[in-house]
Amino acid sequence: MTLSSRWMLLFATLASLASTQTNETEFCTPPYGTWGNAYVVDTQDVLDEIASHCTTVNGSVVMFANYTGAFSLPNVRNITGSLEWRSVLDDPNLPEEPSPTEIDVPDLEYVGSSVYMNSLPALRNFSAPKLRTVGWSVSIDYAVDVDLRALESAEYIQYTGNVSTLRLDSLREVRQRVFICNKDACSEGVTPNTAFKLSLPSLSVAGALELDGRYSALDMPQLANISGQDFAARGFRFATSGGEVINLTFPKLSYVRGEMTVNGGIGSFAMESMRNMSTGFTLITSEPLNVTIPFEEATYIDIYGNITGLRFPNLKSWEQLRIHSGVDLDCEATTESLANTTAYPYSCWHSEDSSSSSGLSTGAKAGIGVGACVAGILVVGLVAWLSVRRRKRAERLKSESNMHLEETPPTYGEARAQDLPPDYATTVSRD
Ligand SMILES: *[C@@H]1O[C@H](CO)[C@@H](O)[C@H](O)[C@H]1NC(C)=O
Ligand SMILES: *[C@@H]1O[C@H](CO)[C@@H](O)[C@H](O)[C@H]1NC(C)=O
Ligand SMILES: *[C@@H]1O[C@H](CO)[C@@H](O)[C@H](O)[C@H]1NC(C)=O
Ligand SMILES: *[C@@H]1O[C@H](CO)[C@@H](O)[C@H](O)[C@H]1NC(C)=O
Ligand SMILES: *[C@@H]1O[C@H](CO)[C@@H](O)[C@H](O)[C@H]1NC(C)=O
Ligand SMILES: *[C@@H]1O[C@H](CO)[C@@H](O)[C@H](O)[C@H]1NC(C)=O
Ligand SMILES: *[C@@H]1O[C@H](CO)[C@@H](O)[C@H](O)[C@H]1NC(C)=O
Ligand SMILES: *[C@@H]1O[C@H](CO)[C@@H](O)[C@H](O)[C@H]1NC(C)=O
Ligand SMILES: *[C@@H]1O[C@H](CO)[C@@H](O)[C@H](O)[C@H]1NC(C)=O
Ligand SMILES: *[C@@H]1O[C@H](CO)[C@@H](O)[C@H](O)[C@H]1NC(C)=O
Ligand SMILES: *[C@@H]1O[C@H](CO)[C@@H](O)[C@H](O)[C@H]1NC(C)=O
Numbered sequence: 283m284t285l286s287s288r289w290m291l292l293f294a295t296l297a298s299l300a301s302t303q304t305n306e307t308e309f310c311t312p313p314y315g316t317w318g319n320a321y322v323v324d325t326q327d328v329l330d331e332i333a334s335h336c337t338t339v340n341g342s343v344v345m346f347a348n349y350t351g352a353f354s355l356p357n358v359r360n361i362t363g364s365l366e367w368r369s370v371l372d373d374p375n376l377p378e379e380p381s382p383t384e385i386d387v388p389d390l391e392y393v394g395s396s397v398y399m400n401s402l403p404a405l406r407n408f409s410a411p412k413l414r415t416v417g418w419s420v421s422i423d424y425a426v427d428v429d430l431r432a433l434e435s436a437e438y439i440q441y442t443g444n445v446s447t448l449r450l451d452s453l454r455e456v457r458q459r460v461f462i463c464n465k466d467a468c469s470e471g472v473t474p475n476t477a478f479k480l481s482l483p484s485l486s487v488a489g490a491l492e493l494d495g496r497y498s499a500l501d502m503p504q505l506a507n508i509s510g511q512d513f514a515a516r517g518f519r520f521a522t523s524g525g526e527v528i529n530l531t532f533p534k535l536s537y538v539r540g541e542m543t544v545n546g547g548i549g550s551f552a553m554e555s556m557r558n559m560s561t562g563f564t565l566i567t568s569e570p571l572n573v574t575i576p577f578e579e580a581t582y583i584d585i586y587g588n589i590t591g592l593r594f595p596n597l598k599s600w601e602q603l604r605i606h607s608g609v610d611l612d613c614e615a616t617t618e619s620l621a622n623t624t625a626y627p628y629s630c631w632h633s634e635d636s637s638s639s640s641g642l643s644t645g646a647k648a649g650i651g652v653g654a655c656v657a658g659i660l661v662v663g664l665v666a667w668l669s670v671r672r673r674k675r676a677e678r679l680k681s682e683s684n685m686h687l688e689e690t691p692p693t694y695g696e697a698r699a700q701d702l703p704p705d706y707a708t709t710v711s712r713d
């Protein structure tokens with residue numbers, strides 16, 4: 283059986299390429315099949331056939347479940363649908379997912395819908411160095427080297443796996459969510475073997491930004507706005523584990539919709555443009571940290587861990603401010619840096635305690651030296667600390683279960699009801 287007749291029977295994929303297009307057609311509309319207008323690809327031969335005929339694919343390129351080895355599609359610049367993979371789950375002869383080792387689309391500039399190359403454990407490299415625009419979502423897992431250096435915008439970007447280089451040099455705007463996690467399955471309790479330097483030098487706006495894993499550097503000089511589109515409650519979450527000390531600076535960040543949480547071995551922290559932290563801010567550090575928080579107003583602020591120094595030179599109003607240091611923090615100095623500790627709920631204490639302050643008790647500063655008072659404050663503080671922990675834990679569990687539910691971004695079909703034209707639905711409805 284020849285290649286094209288086999289596919290005519292199966293998906294009629296190559297039929298249109300081989301017969302109906304006599305000219306060296308650059309514009310190819312794949313035949314309509316199970317997954318809409320799509321070339322269904324099971325071998326490199328099929329890709330070569332597409333590459334020799336098409337620069338624009340008016341539809342999708344679908345990697346089929348039994349694809350193995352390298353996947354290379356040169357020449358194609360425009361895929362109006364998706365670049366994705368599909369399986370047929372009720373066919374026992376087919377694997378659950380394809381096993382491409384590398385995916386290389388060197389000329390691709392535009393994908394109208396999505397790049398779904400998630401959940402492919404065999405994948406080592408993903409390279410699309412000219413890809414500038416993706417209409418909806420980019421999901422890639424497992425690859426160690428990911429090259430998306432030209433990508434400027436998308437609705438969603440998602441990566442989970444043992445990444446060592448992730449190039450997103452040009453990424454400016456991700457309207458819904460950036461999710462990057464450099465550990466297997468992003469599971470809690472896993473610490474990756476190697477730390478990773480993440481640079482998002484152009485990123486300015488993200489709906490939500492969630493970074494988890496093991497980082498040795500994070501570079502986001504242009505980040506200005508966590509705009510909270512559909513993931514309003516997600517905000518900005520950064521968590522690193524594994525022992526590296528990381529210096530964080532977000533020089534332009536001035537707006538976060540949704541909570542901001544930073545957790546890990548933080549050696550220094552600066553966010554000098556943030557004045558109105560209109561939602562919650564939590565900072566937890568395992569490294570000694572002397573930090574200045576520039577906010578003028580905030581809802582709640584929770585600062586925990588090995589805080590050695592803490593000042594709030596501008597803070598005028600807040601709803602809740604809780605500080606608990608595991609080391610010898612000078613709470614008095616912190617309190618003095620606050621304009622208005624008596625007007626709003628405030629507590630500051632530390633484990634190696636000789637001084638504690640609480641704006642809730644009158645004359646907190648005066649009472650510090652008095653043993654009985656300190657004990658009283660400690661009890662109050664401990665109760666507060668425990669309830670904070672309980673609340674945090676409940677919130678964490680809640681947000682983690684949400685995270686798992688929402689780990690895969692919605693497809694065009696799922697999101698259609700919200701904000702997409704109906705004709706996109708057929709192309710990418712999930713199995
Ligand atoms: C094939 O397409 C090219 C440009 O796309 C055109 O110049 C040429 O005339 C076409 N040939 C035939 C046989 O249609
Ligand atoms: C592109 O594909 C769509 C079907 O998805 C079809 O309606 C349209 O005519 C095609 N465009 C061209 C120029 O062939
Ligand atoms: C992939 O599966 C299809 C349908 O089951 C089959 O026709 C095709 O020959 C398989 N391709 C390879 C490379 O195994
Ligand atoms: C890709 O092709 C589609 C269909 O012809 C077109 O509408 C779109 O503008 C093209 N995109 C780019 C970047 O060339
Ligand atoms: C895949 O990644 C390895 C390691 O970085 C590299 O040596 C190899 O050239 C890459 N292959 C492709 C096709 O990019
Ligand atoms: C990723 O790294 C972890 C340890 O850091 C290792 O156990 C796991 O096998 C790796 N996964 C892959 C897919 O290479
Ligand atoms: C943040 O970005 C959103 C969406 O682009 C925009 O509506 C909002 O005005 C921006 N906010 C700030 C403070 O720049
Ligand atoms: C982090 O900043 C401190 C000073 O605040 C500096 O001594 C240290 O070298 C920096 N570490 C890195 C990894 O940049
Ligand atoms: C701070 O942000 C909140 C919520 O967005 C808003 O209600 C408040 O007016 C802002 N304050 C200033 C001074 O802009
Ligand atoms: C504070 O530092 C000590 C020693 O480096 C460490 O054992 C402890 O776990 C740290 N505290 C927190 C809350 O991470
Ligand atoms: C923290 O830094 C400030 C100035 O940046 C300094 O005045 C203060 O002494 C430092 N505190 C500690 C405990 O190192």
Ligand SMILES: *[C@@H]1O[C@H](CO)[C@@H](O)[C@H](O)[C@H]1NC(C)=O
Nearest residue numbers: 597598599621622623625626
């Ligand atoms: C303290 O807070 C009260 C109540 O919000 C306000 O009236 C007062 O001006 C504040 N004082 C200072 C120094 O900010």
